[in-house]
Amino acid sequence: MSINTSFPKGVIKKISGRCIVLHGDDIDTDRIIPARFLKCVSFQDLGEQVFADDRTELKGMHPFDITSNKGASILVVNDNFGCGSSREHAPQALMRWGIRAVIGQSFAEIFYGNCLALGIPCATTSKDMVNNLQAAIKHYSQKILELDLNRNSAYFNGVNYPISIESGALEMLTTGQWDATTQLIAQKDSLERVISRLPYLNNFEDKIKTYPRN
Amino acid sequence: MSSGTLYDKVWDLHRVADLPGGSTQLFVGLHLIHEVTSPQAFAALEEKGLRVSCPDRTIATVDHIVPTTSQLRPFADPLAEEMLSTLEKNCQKHSIKLFGIGSGNQGIVHVIAPELGLTQPGMTIACGDSHTSTHGAFGAIAFGIGTSQVRDVLASQSLTMNKLKVRRIWFDGKLSQGVYAKDLILHVIRTLGVKGGVGFAYEFAGPAITSLSMEERMTICNMAIEGGARCGYINPDSTTFNYLKGRVHAPNATSWEQAVQWWQSLCSDETAIFDDEVKFDATQISPTVTWGITPAQNIAVDAKIPKPQSLKDSERLIAEEAFSYMKVKPGEPICGLPVDVCFIGSCTNGRISDLRAAAQVVQGKHVAKGIKAFVVPGSEQVAQTAEQEGIHNIFLEAGFEWREPGCSMCLAMNPDKLEGKQISASSSNRNFKGRQGSSSGRTLLMSPAMVAAAAIKGKVADVREILRESQTY
Known part of the structure; x- marks a missing residue:
């Protein structure tokens, strides 16, 4: 297991690190962290349990066990990664193992949002690009990948792989506002306004009884 | 938009x-x-x-x-x-x-x-x-x-x-x-x-x-x-x-x-604009069973497990993974596949109408030999209603266990788990690898009535035939 004590914080524009490749489409969050490890009131120990069952099955040959992958921080996956359960334990487990960014063909929506809330960008690229990148990493596993969010690029072994990050996520990461709580609380007046006009919070009073039409 | x-x-x-x-x-x-x-x-x-x-x-x-x-x-x-x-x-x-x-x-x-x-x-x-x-x-x-x-x-x-x-x-x-x-x-x-x-x-x-x-x-x-x-x-x-x-x-x-x-x-207006629209014909749908490790890997109960060549390129890799994990063979029927455990419950199908539909199939019959079958009501209210209607007795007499409410074996964060390579007929929502508590456990998703049918036959069965036999069809 990689020891990585510094979790993401503040402005996130560039992430550099060695890569770890995980092949397969539709890898669900039950596989990332099996349900029995959700019996906890803290996320603290999840790093060691990431992909627990897949790792047991592969007897030391799973990418998260292979010695040369130790210390890697950028995970490169295929299609629909993180589907299924909404458990944030999945990105928490990846983060605590040492992952700081994920690149893949596509991500399940809840997983994508959960990663964002931890300051972990999920960057997408085409199927061909993912395949090329995964192949390149296989040959040059010790090289560093440089992910530049503002430039939409992943630079690896002399090749620029175009990536994309959804605009809202990009803004939040690059301005350091991905920990949303503070800005949500700041909108107190607007929240009050919404509450005051929602019929189900106001006994369905006459004045607001139908959907307002402009 | x-x-x-x-x-x-x-x-x-x-x-x-x-x-x-x-x-x-x-x-x-x-x-x-x-x-x-x-x-x-x-x-x-x-x-x-x-x-x-x-x-x-x-x-x-x-x-x-x-x-x-x-x-x-x-x-x-x-x-x-x-x-x-x-x-x-x-x-x-x-x-x-x-x-x-x-x-x-x-x-x-x-x-x-x-x-x-x-x-x-x-x-x-x-x-x-x-x-x-x-x-x-x-x-x-x-x-x-x-x-x-x-x-x-x-x-x-x-x-x-x-x-x-x-x-x-x-x-x-x-x-x-x-x-x-x-x-x-x-x-x-x-x-x-x-x-x-x-x-x-x-x-x-x-x-x-x-x-x-x-x-x-x-x-x-x-x-x-x-x-x-x-x-x-x-x-x-x-x-x-x-x-x-x-x-x-x-x-x-x-x-x-x-x-x-x-x-x-609040209902969508007649003139509403959708980003996309897909049409289906409900009459074309048969009782359905999953054969693989994603909920999309499913077929009609009277159909055969697809052969790789009949699948889209993007589906082939995960299908191969599913054949190997589920120990099922492409081209073979799903009907008749033996099961070990039958689970009726979950947020998908643990409500009173689900239990009634399953009870209708089970009534007067018995769970096949060697099958572990259990019913987990979705809530205390569901349990209470079922007990008032006597549905719990139909299950108990048929050899099902009647449990207390909870998520149970849908995700196995509790003592209800598959063991080893056991295969379950389950009314839950996910057939992911390891989902039901054993890293080699296998899940076949289906309706509660189909789970009831599987429990009685000890294998995947077409609930329509059982309903027909009971002359309630």
Whole structure:
């Protein structure tokens, strides 16, 4: 297991690190962290349990066990990664193992949002690009990948792989506002306004009884 | 871009602010919490020195970790006990209503909120559980969130979201006898794929949908997420209103008419614009069974497991993985595949109508030799109703176990688990590798009536034949 004590914080524009490749489409969050490890009131120990069952099955040959992958921080996956359960334990487990960014063909929506809330960008690229990148990493596993969010690029072994990050996520990461709580609380007046006009919070009073039409 | 849909209207009404980068701050009308995804959120809240913003819009229950044999406290599993006692402490500290064990209203969060009348049309509903899409059956916009977002909703009763596109999934016709809502949604997921719904809200509409009961509608919206759609919904109508009327938290007689008027005004307009539309014919759907490791890997019970060459390129790799994991052979029929365990329950199919449908199949018959079969009601209310109707006795006499309410073997965060390579016929929602508690355990998803049929035959069986034999077909 990689020891990585510094979790993401503040402005996130560039992430550099060695890569770890995980092949397969539709890898669900039950596989990332099996349900029995959700019996906890803290996320603290999840790093060691990431992909627990897949790792047991592969007897030391799973990418998260292979010695040369130790210390890697950028995970490169295929299609629909993180589907299924909404458990944030999945990105928490990846983060605590040492992952700081994920690149893949596509991500399940809840997983994508959960990663964002931890300051972990999920960057997408085409199927061909993912395949090329995964192949390149296989040959040059010790090289560093440089992910530049503002430039939409992943630079690896002399090749620029175009990536994309959804605009809202990009803004939040690059301005350091991905920990949303503070800005949500700041909108107190607007929240009050919404509450005051929602019929189900106001006994369905006459004045607001139908959907307002402009 | 969609306009005039229920999704657009509810979104607009709950929009608090536009955030930099194009996301929206969305007000959450009802926040449901449970023991698994809330403790870290409460801890984070306290770390930030914040309190719960709207405790009266937050409702708690315990479901994932509860044992279904004995629910006496303290639980035998100290970790499970710690999770429940943490939830109890957090709810007490922050003045949040908790429907605990023995309250008469405890159960799976997506079963109890509708039965208490908490789930209503036009609301935004969030919960740290992906199957929150269930509540869309009422014409609510309901979606699963992660623990950081649970923290945000606790702190501000709102969260950041991007607006989804809307795909209307239209169903003509009517489901045939022996074919259920579960078969319908599995059919959708097979056709559109497990990621087909990413970025979309699914509006389910058409004659086959409007003829369904509320509980059937919940089964459909529940599994929208298995097709990648974070939320699924159905426009509210008289079925919705009749279900809600008189429930504890539904609007009372004084405001009822006004509530109904408002709910009706939220329905998608006839002129609504959808980002996409897909049409199906409900009469073409047969009882359906999964054969693989994703909910999309399913076939009609009388069909054969697909051969790789008949699949799209993108489906072939995961199909090979499924053949090897499930130990099934391409080209062979699914009907007749022996099973070890039969599980009826879960937020997908643990409601009273599900138990009635299964009981109808089971009545006067017996579970096949060597099969472990058990029924887990979705809530204390469901259990109570079933016991009043004598349904529990039908199951007990047939050799099923009758358990206490909880999530049970859907995700096996409790003592209910598969062992080794056991294969289950399950009325739950996910057939992922290892999902039911054994890293080599195998799951066949199907309707509760089909699970009942499998229990009696000891193998995957066509429920229509059993119903026909019973002359109730």
